[in-house]
Amino acid sequence: MTDTHPTGWFGDFGGRFVPETLIAALDELADAWISAMADAAFRDELDHMLRHWVGRPVPITHCPRLTAHCGGADIWLKREDLAHTGAHKINNTLGQVLLARRMGKTRIIAETGAGQHGVATATACARYGMTCEVYMGAEDARRQALNVFRMRLLGATVHEVHDGSCTLKDATNAALRDWMGSVGKTHYVLGSVVGPHPFPDMVRDLQSIIGHEARGQCLDRIGSLPHTVVACVGGGSNAAGIFAGFVGDADVRLIGVEAGGRSDDTGEHAASIGLGAPGVLHGSRSLVLQNDDGQTATVHSCSAGLDYPGVGPQHAHWHASGRANYIRVDDTSALDAFQLLARLEGIIPALESSHAVAAACTIAADMSSDQVLLVNCSGRGDKDVEEARRLLD
């Protein structure tokens, strides 16, 4: 490999497929990240804030009634829904905002789909008095008006994007364009383990607290590692975070769950690994949903957080190497699991996490009762209650 940055590849996936203007900014960011991680003061501040502001560690919770209902493996949840703002997204945004501050950046930009990453970014920016501007597809802003209000309440400016399909991919394009003209004072807080190097590494590292906590908690409370870990995958940040704690344990089975949507037809799902092919989108080579000309396909999921036509390059690599398996769960099964967990365990999961819960029920049934299945409950479902009511009525 003759590239000046041989890091940033996961096998055949990853890299930096971006306009030249961003290369220097990505170099600066990669260096800053390495230096921050080696700085005890930075790590102490991040740890302090994760503990006392985000509310970590979040517990693992045994699900006796769900276990009895599914039959088979003992089901436990990692409770990212209990983190501040109600999802794992805050682990990443807090870390990146702290890093941006350390780099002397004064302005933060972000893309958002349903608004969860935008809210988590606005939240961290509010805490540190940073200017925050969030790009959101006009169609998404219409569907998620409450999150638009939430971001504004937190002091952020929301820019509605009217290009292309007016959804997450277009918001991401708009954020990248902004960054190209503003790299000097602006940091782009990318919301998942996607994009050009170093974002997939950095976001995974910031989310790896999920897996590292969960591993210790399993050993403490259960006395063993889980047999299987299940997480939903859109871009793949919560899955990369929990997998990171177990990927070195060869005996722990890792399963990612993609959005199967309404069917396997193009435009009806968001299963980039299961139904996509190698391609380049938003700065990295990964598995993507494109037509034969390389034009990005439309995608669908009942869950806005999984509604993305690509996936993090490390997931593509884990899939290619066989270290993790990826399956898909359709809208109907996810909605069933959404209700099931609410009724049996008193926990309303996000529609994204409901995909993992649905898969877990099926997988657990094929396992024995002395085996443990750990599911990442990546977010709470309060944000989805209205949409679920609409879909279920």
Add this chain to the structure above:
Amino acid sequence: MGRIDTIFTALRAEGGRALMPFITGGHPTTAATTAMLEGFADAGAAIAEVGLPFSDPIADGPVIAGAMHDVLHAGTTIDDVLRAVRTAKAHTDMGLVAMVSHSIVHRRGDGDFIKQLADAGFDGIIVPDADLVAIDALLPTIDALQMSCSLLIAPTTTPARIEALVQRCRGFVYLLARAGITGQRSSMDGLDQRVNTIRQYTDLPIAVGFGIDSSAAVAQAVEACDAAIVGSALVKAIDTAQDPVKTALDTVTALATGLPTLA
């Protein structure tokens, strides 16, 4: 020697400079693309750039991105654009280069796609967003076909990176007049210094683009560089024109008055 090399060698021999208009392939129609490419040489262009429409053109501002979305929305495919270029190539000896996102190059088969570009009549390729690992995989095919390969150099590009980029360039180097997206006005401040830095690493012709929208800007750009690229200003004129082909040719004719007159 490839076609692009031949064009620049001839220009340099007589102290000339190149005007390089950019159009979005298929905008507003593939027939218009053909007609524009057939007429650009007489209007004063030495080489034309054809942007292949892409659904997610990150480097492009609202004008070019909007044109690309319109083209795709009309159902125009990459093959349709290649056909339009092939038709024009039979009637012009002007140089033709494709500006194409690596997303398209990769999905269409990398080296196989380079061959398809050559077969359509393209003399070179500009890839604005590829990892150098991917460029290295394309270069054997590009070289075998004697095509040009132009990578972009930004105001933020470090000297070490400039060296790595120009080693992979064939035909000409593409210099961005400023950071940001296409279609924003720029000043040429610091252009001489950036050209001097590039000159430490290569003698390849340098084409400068981003924000050139008048014959005066063309004149300023070619004082230090071999070529001026005009993109968004032309695409915008085409976008709002009653007669897109006539407007495109008139616009290029007017911009070409910024080129030096030869003895």
